[in-house]
Every structure is written in C-alpha cells, then in structure tokens.
Amino acid sequence: MVKNLGKRLLQTVVVLFCVSLLIFILLRIIPGDAVTTMMGEHADAATIERLTKEMQLDQPVYVQFITYLKNICIGDFGTSYTLNKPVKDLLAAAFPNTVKLALMAAVIAWIIGIVCGIIAAVKKNGILDRIFMGFSLFGVSVPVFMVAMVLQYVVAYRLHWVAISGVEKWTGYILPAIALGWNSAGSIARLTRSTLVEVLQEDYMDTAKAKGLGRSAVIVLHGLRNAMLPVITMMALQISSLLSGAVISETIFSINGIGRLAVDAISKRDIPLLQGTVLFTTVIVIVGNLIADCLYAVLDPRIRKGA
Incomplete structure (x- = not known):
C-alpha cells in the first residue's frame, strides 16, 4: 500500500511537470500578444515595450519556463495581468x-x-x-x-x-x-x-x-x-x-x-x-x-x- 502510494506520488510530480510545460507552450504559440490584448489595440508601442520588459515577456521562452517552475515550487503563481492581484489570492477567493x-x-x-x-x-x-x-x-x-x-x-x-x-x-x-x-x-x-x-x-x-x-x-x-x-x-x-x-x-x-x-x-x-x-x-x-x-x-x- 505504501509502496503503491509512493509510485502514485512520483507519477503526480511527472504529470504536474508535463501539464505545466504543455500549458506554458500552448499559451505562447497561440497567435496574439498578452500585453496588446491587455492594453487594447490603441496602446502605443512604447507602453507595450515597457510592459513587456516589466512582465519579463522579452526573456527567452526557456528562461521564462524555468522562472515559472521555481516560482510555483514556492507557491507563487505570479500576478494576474488584468486584475493586478496575486493569482494564489484569486484562487483562494474563488x-x-x-x-x-x-x-x-x-x-x-x-x-x-x-x-x-x-x-x-x-x-x-x-x-x-x-x-x-x-x-x-x-x-x-x-x-x-x-x-x-x-x-x-x-x-x-x-x-x-x-x-x-x-x-x-x-x-x-x-x-x-x-x-x-x-x-x-x-x-x-x-x-x-x-x-x-x-x-x-x-x-x-x-x-x-x-x-x-x-x-x-x-x-x-x-x-x-x-x-x-x-x-x-x-x-x-x-x-x-x-x-x-x-x-x-x-x-x-x-x-x-x-x-x-x-x-x-x-x-x-x-x-x-x-x-x-x-x-x-x-x-x-x-x-x-x-x-x-x-x-x-x-x-x-x-x-x-x-x-
């Protein structure tokens, strides 16, 4: 029973990693830009560039993924772009x-x-x-x-x-x-x-x-x-x-x-x-x-x- 539970926990870690990787990749290959969507089509290029750097979206994809993994390991899911609140607080409220x-x-x-x-x-x-x-x-x-x-x-x-x-x-x-x-x-x-x-x-x-x-x-x-x-x-x-x-x-x-x-x-x-x-x-x-x-x-x- 304990051995089987240990195997399932190991499988859980693997599944969570695969899901994290999959959703991370899918959200970045979908056409469109998160900053442009958030600011609207009339936002100027300078503002979009500044927010892109602040959100670290200008970093290479693998760097963003490693940073994301490090953050979720400590319970930090990031900050919502649109609501400007920690995601973990929004999840806890909902x-x-x-x-x-x-x-x-x-x-x-x-x-x-x-x-x-x-x-x-x-x-x-x-x-x-x-x-x-x-x-x-x-x-x-x-x-x-x-x-x-x-x-x-x-x-x-x-x-x-x-x-x-x-x-x-x-x-x-x-x-x-x-x-x-x-x-x-x-x-x-x-x-x-x-x-x-x-x-x-x-x-x-x-x-x-x-x-x-x-x-x-x-x-x-x-x-x-x-x-x-x-x-x-x-x-x-x-x-x-x-x-x-x-x-x-x-x-x-x-x-x-x-x-x-x-x-x-x-x-x-x-x-x-x-x-x-x-x-x-x-x-x-x-x-x-x-x-x-x-x-x-x-x-x-x-x-x-x-x-």
Whole structure:
C-alpha cells in the first residue's frame, strides 16, 4: 500500500511537470500578444515595450519556463495581468465557491443516482426500471449548458423561485448544482443498477434468503455492500471532476469560482491566471484519483493485497 502510494506520488510530480510545460507552450504559440490584448489595440508601442520588459515577456521562452517552475515550487503563481492581484489570492477567493457548488452537485447526484439505481435494479425490467433508466440516459446525453439554461429560464425567470444568477444566498447554488450534477446522477444510476443486478444473481444472495432474511435486509446488508464498491469509486472521482468541471455552470450563473476565472483568463489572455487555474484543477483531479484508489483499496481487501 505504501509502496503503491509512493509510485502514485512520483507519477503526480511527472504529470504536474508535463501539464505545466504543455500549458506554458500552448499559451505562447497561440497567435496574439498578452500585453496588446491587455492594453487594447490603441496602446502605443512604447507602453507595450515597457510592459513587456516589466512582465519579463522579452526573456527567452526557456528562461521564462524555468522562472515559472521555481516560482510555483514556492507557491507563487505570479500576478494576474488584468486584475493586478496575486493569482494564489484569486484562487483562494474563488475556490470556496467552487467547493460549495461541487459538493452540493455531488450530494444531489449521489442521492438521485443511488436511489434511482437501487429501485431500477430491484424492479428490473419493470416500468420503474424503464422510466429511471430513460431519465438516466437523458441525463448522461443532455449537455450541462442546455440543462442550465432551461432551469434558469423556467425556474428562475418564469417561476421566480430563485435568483437567475449570483450566490448572495445559499439558494443561488441550487440551480447550478442541479445542472452540474445532472450528468453525474445519470452515470451513478446506471452503474448502481448494473452492479446491483449482477450482485443479486450471486449464490450468496440465495443463501442469505435461505437463512430467513427478508428481501429488504438481503438487498441492504448483502447486495448493496458489494454493489457499492465501484459506485463509491466513481463518486470519489466525480468530486474531483465536479471541482474542475464547473466552468459552464459558474459562467452561466455568474458564480465567482475557478471555472469562471479560467474563462475570464482565456478571453483576456491573462497568462499567469490561466496557468494557475489549469495547474490548480490538475492538482484537484490528481488528488481525487489518488483518494479514490486509496478508498477502493480500503474497501476491497483484494485490491489491498494486490497493491
């Protein structure tokens, strides 16, 4: 277990280096100039030249990359070109909003997905099974932006139940959380159903029934306990994906989170801010995957012995 964890940490360092290098190169081969974009097309050449030197953009690319690596190793992601604030401060201010949105979306997805999956498995090939699996397929297929805009129009604009955008109140997270968790709920429902249906056909389930346990007790105590292992792994992975994939929901509902920071950085060619958001979300995804692997090893002794 410890040896496997050490290997994963080493892989993490390699992945972070590769991501840093890739995003650094891509941002510098894209046509356009960051200083010109920031100052506008009417800025004079002298001002552009002066700012280019101040931002050290006149240095060779390899020198800029080495300097960038040295800075991120000490937690310095640079200063935003457009907001003139340290990137780490902007990330620290935006991250809590993303966490709240992702956690609420995860809870919604888990409750809906697990409940629908269990009912669909128990009522296999019945009307409820077809209804729930149809909705889960709909949830997996429909894009997040479409769900977000429909919810925003119907629930917020037409019914006036919640605010159209912003999170001044906790209710402001409801619609973006539903939109963000919609796809995850469908995936969890389908996985829960398929694994539980497979478990219910095992011989030990018949043995548990023969011992006199009721159907509900057999399903809860024996069926779910074994069927939930892959579901829990998916749930752990979804936390990291929800944290890093809230771009659309945050943009549509005007939530000041990591995703919206990334969109603003792209539109304004704010290189330090975009590098910081990409690297930060990469760390989140890697940590989420690492936690999922460790959790799966804890829950399944066979994986722990194999590690």
